């Protein structure tokens with residue numbers, strides 16, 4: 333048997349189960365197990381995340397991505413400044429606490445579709461060299477995209493911001509071909525104080541994928 337969430341999210345390397353739900357017998361690996369059933373500390377869990385990203389670096393030549401889809405992050409996680417991410421999927425990830433991507437380099441395609449940020453999400457000064465996707469992402473805490481550089485398509489379709497949002501990307505789009513200068517904010521919902529400095533809001537009709 334293997335982790336039901338690894339199967340659901342199509343992980344190429346399903347992880348061994350660490351917990352079985354007595355209610356339905358479904359098994360969960362350490363990455364996908366609920367917070368209270370991981371059996372390791374937040375620090376130990378975060379180390380596993382760092383190692384998974386580092387280990388992927390060696391095989392970044394292929395078109396695949398570092399798969400962190402559906403991962404349940406049990407506590408605060410801080411990525412060292414200037415951390416380089418390969419193409420990575422955080423789709424359906426649940427960040428139960430604060431996450432810090434300050435000055436991170438996302439070198440390939442980056443996906444946060446349907447991710448839930450239950451704490452603060454800090455992307456200050458981060459750089460997205462490939463496409464960045466935050467479709468249906470929910471931000472519940474303070475969210476910071478100041479001085480973020482998007483060099484490719486960025487999508488925030490139906491993203492929901494429940495907390496304070498600061499969104500002031502640098503105007504660095506001159507470096508990329510005109511046809512790739514697209515940032516899409518479709519159904520961009522912010523319920524709290526919102527700063528959208530230097531941002532161009534486009535409707536879905538104007539946005540060419």
Ligand SMILES: [Zn+2]
Nearest residue numbers: 335338361364
């Ligand atoms: Zn799993």
